[in-house]
Amino acid sequence: MYFIGDIPNPKCKVSLYKWNGKFFVKFETPDLEQTFKIAETEVGGEDEVRSLITDEFVERVIARFHAMYDDLNEALNPF
Numbered sequence: 001m002y003f004i005g006d007i008p009n010p011k012c013k014v015s016l017y018k019w020n021g022k023f024f025v026k027f028e029t030p031d032l033e034q035t036f037k038i039a040e041t042e043v044g045g046e047d048e049v050r051s052l053i054t055d056e057f058v059e060r061v062i063a064r065f066h067a068m069y070d071d072l073n074e075a076l077n078p079f
Contacts, residue, residue, distance in 0.1 A: 002018060011058055013029075021039060034064060
């Protein structure tokens with residue numbers, strides 16, 4: 001897997017990778033990460049992948065991070 005570059009975003013780190021016929025878009029917070037795999041056949045290239053990462057898409061990723069933090073907190077503190 002090789003690193004293509006970062007996708008600037010103020011809410012979390014977003015990195016773009018490519019490997020084995022897929023683009024990987026990785027979203028990271030200090031404690032969690034989410035990765036989306038997109039087949040090269042589904043997009044027209046790196047620029048199109050970057051255009052998919054809209055503000056609305058990032059907001060949904062952030063909401064999912066909040067749910068993940070809630071799930072982890074509940075698992076660590078069940079009572």
